[in-house]
Amino acid sequence: MKRIRVIDSHTGGEPTRVVLEGEIPLQGATMAERRDDLVARFDGVRAGLVREPRGADVWVGAILTPPVSAEAVCGVVFFTTVGPLGMCGHGTIGIVETLRHLGRVSPGVITLDTPVGQVRALLHEDGRVEVSNVKSYRYRKDVEVDVEGIGKVVGDVSWGGNWFFIVKEPRFEISLSRAKDLTDISTQIQAELNRAGITGKDQGVIDHVELFSPDSDVSTNFVLCPGGSYDRSPCGTGTSAKLAGLYADCKLAAGEPYIQKSVTGSEFIGSVQPCEGGVLPTIAGRAYITAESTYLFSEDDPLRNGL
Numbered sequence: 445m446k447r448i449r450v451i452d453s454h455t456g457g458e459p460t461r462v463v464l465e466g467e468i469p470l471q472g473a474t475m476a477e478r479r480d481d482l483v484a485r486f487d488g489v490r491a492g493l494v495r496e497p498r499g500a501d502v503w504v505g506a507i508l509t510p511p512v513s514a515e516a517v518c519g520v521v522f523f524t525t526v527g528p529l530g531m532c533g534h535g536t537i538g539i540v541e542t543l544r545h546l547g548r549v550s551p552g553v554i555t556l557d558t559p560v561g562q563v564r565a566l567l568h569e570d571g572r573v574e575v576s577n578v579k580s581y582r583y584r585k586d587v588e589v590d591v592e593g594i595g596k597v598v599g600d601v602s603w604g605g606n607w608f609f610i611v612k613e614p615r616f617e618i619s620l621s622r623a624k625d626l627t628d629i630s631t632q633i634q635a636e637l638n639r640a641g642i643t644g645k646d647q648g649v650i651d652h653v654e655l656f657s658p659d660s661d662v663s664t665n666f667v668l669c670p671g672g673s674y675d676r677s678p679c680g681t682g683t684s685a686k687l688a689g690l691y692a693d694c695k696l697a698a699g700e701p702y703i704q705k706s707v708t709g710s711e712f713i714g715s716v717q718p719c720e721g722g723v724l725p726t727i728a729g730r731a732y733i734t735a736e737s738t739y740l741f742s743e744d745d746p747l748r749n750g751l
């Protein structure tokens with residue numbers, strides 16, 4: 445009987461399941477090597493932790509490891525029901541809250557090692573977390589695809605720690621009651637991108653599609669995530685990707701706050717600073733601990749690795 449200890453949290457409604465350090469002993473000198481080790485040796489456990497019956501499509505997991513740099517508190521490998529993630533904004537906020545819950549960090553700057561580089565976060569006294577994300581940039585502007593039942597769709601291919609298709613036209617009514625329709629629309633767009641061979645840099649798979657409400661005082665988004673689920677939070681990497689395009693179009697000034705609201709109504713506050721080849725985004729939000737659990741994996745359970 446394999447036992448794995450986790451701590452669960454949610455950030456703006458989006459859950460994060462943090463696997464405590466040592467529970468899944470990933471090997472590798474770099475975080476990228478540890479991510480690959482997760483796929484090679486522990487893929488069944490990865491799936492079983494976030495797929496039904498222990499989880500659901502919405503879950504994002506994160507495995508804590510020893511750091512690979514001197515300044516980091518720990519290393520982190522993110523994953524979903526379909527495989528590893530390079531970076532996760534809401535998950536990073538959840539990890540910082542988990543580390544605070546464990547007594548491993550106090551208010552101040554916290555550095556994490558991830559497969560896509562170092563991520564820094566500022567923990568405030570009230571629990572709010574500002575995440576300094578990896579360099580984000582727009583790769584292709586105003587890409588057009590024709591989607592059956594929708595028509596011409598125009599968007600940007602952008603990187604915010606994951607590859608996104610940022611849909612600029614058409615705009616959609618974003619509400620929780622329309623989640624199924626919005627999921628179907630996003631899935632159709634993603635399928636058409638795949639059919640057209642549209643990718644990120646170096647053939648990076650566009651595994652997130654981000655829709656937006658009509659222009660208003662506060663932007664509301666709907667983000668399709670890997671595995672067909674949608675992000676309950678405003679999506680940290682998706683907000684970063686969106687901000688990179690806004691800055692490139694001179695619609696957002698350096699340091700100017702930008703509020704991004706999710707389909708559930710939760711909010712992130714983002715801003716950017718320019719850097720060579722893109723921007724360095726900061727995303728601010730809050731996470732809350734929901735559970736401390738030990739998951740059991742029985743050898744004779746035919747569904748031990750999930751559905």
